[in-house]
Amino acid sequence: xxxxxxxxxxxxxxxxxxxxxxxxxxxxxxxxxxxxxxxxxxxxxxxxxxxxxxxxxxxxxxxxxxxxxxxxxxxxxxxxxxxxxxxxxxxxxxxxxxxxxxxxxxxxxxxxxxxxxxxxxxxxxxxxxxxxxxxxxxxxxxxxxxxxxxxxxxxxxxxxxxxxxxxxxxxxxxxxxxxxxxxxxxxxxxxxxxxxxxxxxxxxxxxxxxxxxxxxxxxxxxxxxxxxxxxxxxxxxxxxxxxxxxxxxxxxxxxxx
Amino acid sequence: xxxxxxxxxxxxxxxxxxxxxxxxxxxxxxxxxxxxxxxxxxxxxxxxxxxxxxxxxxxxxxxxxxxxxxxxxxxxxxxxxxxxxxxxxxxxxxxxxxxxxxxxxxxxxxxxxxxxxxxxxxxxxxxxxxxxxxxxxxxxxxxxxxxxxxxxxxxxxxxxxxxxxxxxxxxxxxxxxxxxxxxxxxxxxxxxxxxxxxxxxxxxxxxxxxxxxx
Numbered sequence: 001x002x003x004x005x006x007x008x009x010x011x012x013x014x015x016x017x018x019x020x021x022x023x024x025x026x027x028x029x030x031x032x033x034x035x036x037x038x039x040x041x042x043x044x045x046x047x048x049x050x051x052x053x054x055x056x057x058x059x060x061x062x063x064x065x066x067x068x069x070x071x072x073x074x075x076x077x078x079x080x081x082x083x084x085x086x087x088x089x090x091x092x093x094x095x096x097x098x099x100x101x102x103x104x105x106x107x108x109x110x111x112x113x114x115x116x117x118x119x120x121x122x123x124x125x126x127x128x129x130x131x132x133x134x135x136x137x138x139x140x141x142x143x144x145x146x147x148x149x150x151x152x153x154x155x156x157x158x159x160x161x162x163x164x165x166x167x168x169x170x171x172x173x174x175x176x177x178x179x180x181x182x183x184x185x186x187x188x189x190x191x192x193x194x195x196x197x198x199x200x201x202x203x204x205x206x207x208x209x210x211x212x213x214x215x216x217x218x219x220x221x222x223x224x225x226x227x228x229x230x231x232x233x234x235x236x237x238x239x240x241x242x243x244x245x246x247x248x249x250x251x252x253x254x255x256x257x
Numbered sequence: 258x259x260x261x262x263x264x265x266x267x268x269x270x271x272x273x274x275x276x277x278x279x280x281x282x283x284x285x286x287x288x289x290x291x292x293x294x295x296x297x298x299x300x301x302x303x304x305x306x307x308x309x310x311x312x313x314x315x316x317x318x319x320x321x322x323x324x325x326x327x328x329x330x331x332x333x334x335x336x337x338x339x340x341x342x343x344x345x346x347x348x349x350x351x352x353x354x355x356x357x358x359x360x361x362x363x364x365x366x367x368x369x370x371x372x373x374x375x376x377x378x379x380x381x382x383x384x385x386x387x388x389x390x391x392x393x394x395x396x397x398x399x400x401x402x403x404x405x406x407x408x409x410x411x412x413x414x415x416x417x418x419x420x421x422x423x424x425x426x427x428x429x430x431x432x433x434x435x436x437x438x439x440x441x442x443x444x445x446x447x448x449x450x451x452x453x454x455x456x457x458x459x460x461x462x463x464x465x466x467x468x469x470x471x
Contacts, residue, residue: 002374002388002389002429002430002431003380003384003386003387003388003410003430004386004387004388004407005386006386006387041454046386046387068272071272071273071276072276072279072280073280075273075276075277075280075451075452075453075454075457075458076409076452076453076454077409077411077449077452094270095272096272097270097272097273097276099270099273099411099452119310121308121309122308122309122310123383123413124308124309124383124385124411124412124413125308172383172385172411173383173385201379201381201382202381202382202383202385203381203383203385203386226381226385226386227386256387256407
């Protein structure tokens with residue numbers, strides 16, 4: 001009896017609207033991030049993550065308003081990732097009501113940004129998002145590299161070493177996405193998840209590839225993840241967060257019910 | 258009408274705290290976020306939140322001349338410390354190579370040093386997520402909150418009060434640590450009630466309605 005494993009629904013937000021499609025049976029306007037966040041809160045989500053995929057700079061403030069609105073109605077932790085490049089970006093998100101920010105490409109560009117951010121705001125709110133892809137051939141020892149630009153741009157950086165370095169610089173949590181599995185619904189890359197989770201002392205969130213409820217339990221039990229993040233299995237009403245938790249609990253995983 | 262002052266010293270999620278207080282107090286209380294000593298000391302209730310590192314916390318309190326304000330408020334009216342705001346009430350913290358804190362409640366703030374679960378698994382630090390809080394006393398702030406409810410935590414240090422009688426609730430990680438402490442008109446929690454959904458909002462509601470008697 002102790003710390004629960006977490007389930008974190010993730011919403012991709014473009015110019016203030018949830019994209020990738022969210023279809024709750026009884027929500028008319030499924031594209032409203034506030035409505036969607038409230039629904040996940042009611043279902044028992046342990047946290048909610050927003051990924052801001054807004055392409056244009058002038059629409060970025062929209063995300064601040066979304067966070068402000070959600071934070072005044074939903075009283076669980078909120079993480080915002082996407083477009084976080086400066087200390088000022090972080091401050092504005094935290095002031096709007098975010099509890100944590102996800103840093104991804106800005107960390108690859110300048111690892112010291114993670115140190116600066118952690119020193120300024122504390123490690124507890126700095127999540128480093130890692131997009132990794134397997135680069136070892138079949139039969140070779142497993143190896144993963146960091147990729148940027150949605151998995152198109154290799155960096156030559158080893159994923160396990162990178163995760164350790166980010167934690168040394170002050171990351172309080174790692175959000176790990178397998179670019180091989182993202183969008184495939186074939187389950188997490190469990191070898192990758194386990195390799196990173198066992199290599200660092202901070203919590204690791206597994207992401208990328210969830211297609212069924214069992215994938216979530218596998219991420220915890222086989223991948224050693226501390227939390228699991230998923231989007232589409234919840235968005236389309238296939239499963240509720242509550243169902244996912246019941247399923248995890250039935251396999252002996254401690255969850256908040 | 259009650260006036261709840263949330264102390265603003267630049268360390269933390271003040272908006273989350275004030276929004277949660279607003280949500281539970283409806284029209285019963287006015288919620289004010291302030292760094293002004295007069296405003297804070299004239300409020301009926303004071304909330305001392307905080308996230309980040311203790312060195313900056315104490316330094317900012319002193320720079321804004323709020324350290325004595327915190328001590329005075331903690332000695333005179335219903336007072337709620339949250340997370341770093343709890344740790345700052347103790348005498349001393351191990352964080353940042355050792356920092357003297359406000360010494361409102363005697364004791365130490367210690368690091369989770371490589372905790373290991375009963376099954377041999379190493380536990381992650383920070384202690385992050387929803388854990389159980391076992392209420393070890395009857396306190397008005399626990400009213401209508403089920404025993405062993407889960408609250409949201411995120412911290413790498415925990416308080417170890419000199420007098421174990423001030424512990425109001427414990428949480429296992431894997432050893433029991435003080436998740437909440439109390440003395441007279443002061444209550445302080447390591448977890449974030451403003452992020453702990455129903456149980457957390459209930460605790461905040463209890464606080465707004467509290468007369469400071471424990």
